[in-house]
Amino acid sequence: MNFVIPADVPPRKKDLFEKNSTTISKETDHVFLFSCDQKIEHLHDAFNPENDDIPEEAVDPEHFFKIGSQGRIGALATQLELIARYGAQYPDIPYIAKLNSKTNLIPADQKDPHSQPLWHVKELIQMREKSELKICGVGITVYLGSEFENNMMQFAAKSIFEAHKEGLIAILWMYPRGKAIPDETDAHLIAGAAGAANALGADIVKIKPPSATNEKNEMQALQEVVAAAGNTKVIISGGSKKEPQQFLHTLHEQIHAGGAAGAAVGRNVFQNNLPKAIGMANAISAIVYDNASVEKAMAFVR
Amino acid sequence: MNFVIPADVPPRKKDLFEKNSTTISKETDHVFLFSCDQKIEHLHDAFNPENDDIPEEAVDPEHFFKIGSQGRIGALATQLELIARYGAQYPDIPYIAKLNSKTNLIPADQKDPHSQPLWHVKELIQMREKSELKICGVGITVYLGSEFENNMMQFAAKSIFEAHKEGLIAILWMYPRGKAIPDETDAHLIAGAAGAANALGADIVKIKPPSATNEKNEMQALQEVVAAAGNTKVIISGGSKKEPQQFLHTLHEQIHAGGAAGAAVGRNVFQNNLPKAIGMANAISAIVYDNASVEKAMAFVR
């Protein structure tokens, strides 16, 4: 077992918590989340075939599920109800249910970001029980530094507590953002966000890669973030689409030089046609779970 | 069965969900909603006999129900309590209960639009049980891009979950609107809204027809919206009153060229005297449910 079992997991749920952590970590201490919450977070921007050389088939939300069922991933992370709409067809995918979301329509200078609750752990449990879907955990976004940060911290704290009570893994998307945040990837800020995630009880925290500081390069900065997160695992968000070799190289470094426990990747996977997307998922899994070299992982892409 | 049964419909409610979807789709995979929520949404503007050559009889809310009972429609969609006030007299109409609404009194530049909950699924169920009305589903409006979008997304998510738990169809009115939205019919924006409706769990999403883009004409733009909506059915709002032939021609194109699953039409039906309104309802049903040509459908209007 490579996950700490926190004290708010009741004794009779410890086996389930362990099973869920084993599922998404494939019995390692690493995790690869396939991030698929962009249908609300980015609306059409992440799918528009007129942009960025995205294939037509990526527009269909089912594209996520085809990749998730045919490619090798730790878990597919998306809004609870997207799981509801496709889960019966894809019952074998391990899922992480995102519980809050916002669109990208309101500009930062109009209103600080606020990701309000859409669902609660209670609803997840009701749905899991009636459908027997493999939902292993929950995801919640917190925009630290937003004028609404406390609403989101409150929802995060509550959801983590409820998730642990049910033996579910709790993952925070921890993003400093808002009028008070001049630099969202400042290394000390990201380290603080990771530490806050630990104090909020997260099993895993997803962050953006921290920038280099005057004294530390990017990977040393990441080490500091990982240290600040304590016994919460740090996974790195994949961000916008990059050249595969370069993307995998960075990922390999984040794990081996930076100490990250894995990655949460969306666009770099699904903004490809199905075979290429499956290849990318498999390449990422090779690095995250099998300690593969970049060269070896690239074999899945070609 | 032409509707996906989402995973949050419990096994013992699947038959009811199927019955409700069969009722409003008349055993096709298409839907025609008769939209009658304007008594709150437009106040007197949609009924004022001094405007637009609206007949006196349209002022009476019972006009909706006369049309709904004598004309051919999929379901009459209106506020829960308007159903309560006329339902006992018109028990055979299939209904969709709108759960939120706002008036048109507050100008856009004074306050972003906010459609707050008026009723919940719980009350619908209580009323259905004691009255045996044929309420098949719920409708919720979400103004994406409004500063209050998250309140509405939250209510939509909650209502959809509760509706499915009771075997009801869930329909979202998905309208980008507010200070942050310069163009409410931008095709990519509407596609994003349709995708968000899918991630929120809607069975059907009602949208305004998207505008043409630089690269796509209106019907191609609609195809993209339909693709983005995944397994959520897209129906098009009828908007303000048009010449019948032109209206039916556009509707026919939206379905056959654009891939829409139907329409939600109000003013183009009820802003007519009863016989003409019934004719329009029948003409729309012919196109939506029977694959009739515009010419054939026009026979009901003349």
Next chain:
Amino acid sequence: MNFVIPADVPPRKKDLFEKNSTTISKETDHVFLFSCDQKIEHLHDAFNPENDDIPEEAVDPEHFFKIGSQGRIGALATQLELIARYGAQYPDIPYIAKLNSKTNLIPADQKDPHSQPLWHVKELIQMREKSELKICGVGITVYLGSEFENNMMQFAAKSIFEAHKEGLIAILWMYPRGKAIPDETDAHLIAGAAGAANALGADIVKIKPPSATNEKNEMQALQEVVAAAGNTKVIISGGSKKEPQQFLHTLHEQIHAGGAAGAAVGRNVFQNNLPKAIGMANAISAIVYDNASVEKAMAFVR
């Protein structure tokens, strides 16, 4: 029975609903409410003996109850707790319990009007059960067009549903007001408000008399309002004190030419000494319930 029984009244409460409607309508299809909510709504302005030639005795809240018990009225409408404070002494008066209220202290340009809930149907039922008071229904104010309209519509919708569940009559005070409302008695606006009250489920809507339009005189304007309200009864607020003959003449016209179902009158009754106030109540009842002429009604005043 002259009231529609809406579908949210459960079968076992239909008799009570009918009894309550029969009580306040005196077995006609008309209603006269004695409006007594000014102790909060107007504070001292409606009672100040230094104003408008108001008698000293009107300052005492018991004045309402003396009039209500000795004069002929449909029901005395006031805040739930004012009923609690005097009801045991005046158990034979039929009451309508106002559930929300605000004072008149905050100027319109400081903050849009917001009448927040003070009590709920649940508390009314508890009180009625332990005291055996004759509470026949509830009253809720909605300021349409206020930035808080949706809070009030939400409370109205909820209260109406709960009232009907308990066999109580639901009455809306429907007043367009706020920065977005340039003309509070615009006929189309009032018609819209009446239609919205119908869609919110009100059995009775209280409005201010609509102004004449370019095309219609005041009574024709009122007819349009009555038509827009559908099967919701329209009653007219009495407003500030007028000369009795003139007041009764207008009331007679509103009913016979305008189609109103009655009136809600406060100041024109209670801003008189007890005998004169009783006379006014009796005169109004003669017109509302007995189809008396103005001349005949004036006999009660002299």
Next chain:
Amino acid sequence: MNFVIPADVPPRKKDLFEKNSTTISKETDHVFLFSCDQKIEHLHDAFNPENDDIPEEAVDPEHFFKIGSQGRIGALATQLELIARYGAQYPDIPYIAKLNSKTNLIPADQKDPHSQPLWHVKELIQMREKSELKICGVGITVYLGSEFENNMMQFAAKSIFEAHKEGLIAILWMYPRGKAIPDETDAHLIAGAAGAANALGADIVKIKPPSATNEKNEMQALQEVVAAAGNTKVIISGGSKKEPQQFLHTLHEQIHAGGAAGAAVGRNVFQNNLPKAIGMANAISAIVYDNASVEKAMAFVR
């Protein structure tokens, strides 16, 4: 019995309500509250020995309880939890539990006053049951005219209803205050506030003494306030410290010329050393409860 028993007191609680009213009125129809909520309302300003010649011993909150147990008072009114901290040592004092409070830190022009709920009747009942303290009633402050007046009216209405349900006396601190209130002691405004307290269901309303008007002197103004309050008893707040003879003279006039039912006095009592404070309490009680003359009451002070 000199108190009205309102209709929301259930039959099985009428004895308790009567007992509580008898306790605080000492079987008269008058009331003297010893007001001790300044530890939150005024913070250190009412206790600072550097001010106003306040003795060192007044700083200790126990000073309230020493006075309350050794002096003659109707009830000691303070925050629920201050009762919790000293009540076990002083179980024989009758208490009124203040349920809401605010500090004096935020200036009027920064934000209108808002006294939010700190406790509810439910908690009072739980505490009373486990400790057997003599808690006779509740106190709630309402700042009429504040932009938050409706929140406070709502809490007042709810607390009064719940208090009556449990046989407790309900007292409102009714203070017009905020940007919309140019003159907090305007006689008509105070009369309106007293009338609103009656409509909210208060058994007793505490007000500041109204100013004279053009037509009435201070005591005539108070008579009007008392009339407007109907069957709610009016008690006058003592305000800042005055010379004892002058203070008692005013109190005597307020009762005998103005018609007040008593007073709520804090600083004029506790800003003295213990013997003098007990003397003041006894002097006030002599006037309030025994119809003593000022001269006779002054014997307790000297």
Next chain:
Amino acid sequence: MNFVIPADVPPRKKDLFEKNSTTISKETDHVFLFSCDQKIEHLHDAFNPENDDIPEEAVDPEHFFKIGSQGRIGALATQLELIARYGAQYPDIPYIAKLNSKTNLIPADQKDPHSQPLWHVKELIQMREKSELKICGVGITVYLGSEFENNMMQFAAKSIFEAHKEGLIAILWMYPRGKAIPDETDAHLIAGAAGAANALGADIVKIKPPSATNEKNEMQALQEVVAAAGNTKVIISGGSKKEPQQFLHTLHEQIHAGGAAGAAVGRNVFQNNLPKAIGMANAISAIVYDNASVEKAMAFVR
């Protein structure tokens, strides 16, 4: 027993309350809290090795727990979920669970400080029961004078009541702060805050050391604060890192000259390597619990 048992502790929980107070006071009437809530309150600023000569090992949240288990402390005070993440490994440390928190990201002039609830006593109890951790009490921060002070006072009041109901000690972090507070350490203001904590029911109040006034030096000012707090114990926050001898000297004075009941110290302990941190903890405990002189306490540091 050196703690008052307040009246809201039910009889069957008095033993537990006494046990908890004995644990954190080590059978004296003094308390030393090891403050470890900075992972959220200060984010990375209190841990950044690039600052203030903080050792690398302090970045790891486990550093708190190593110190807490090997050093001598009254209790380790930190967020509930940080206890959840490390408590199973460190079951012998007595804990105080902080229930609310905020980050330091939003500048004072952007928004007044607001520490919203993250957890409630209910969750603490659930966790304690399933894990058998030694959680002795709760901590809540209140920013008096903030525009949100009442939300925090409300949460404090509720949490204190619930904590006492469960036999837990309740501690308030009482910090005047916000646009309305020009001087956060003004002695009268701090005295007022301590008095308010007493009226809110706190067993212990943590304050910043008050500044000298024109008439009193710092220790006399503290005496006034202690007097104003009544039977609530006053402990002083340690603040930013100082030279050990100077820090311990001040602490000794605060207790012996100022009358404080102890201290809550974080950075002056944990911003050291483990052996030095343990030494500081032991030195502080010697002064707080054993009446040791500064010289004797310094033996632990060297």
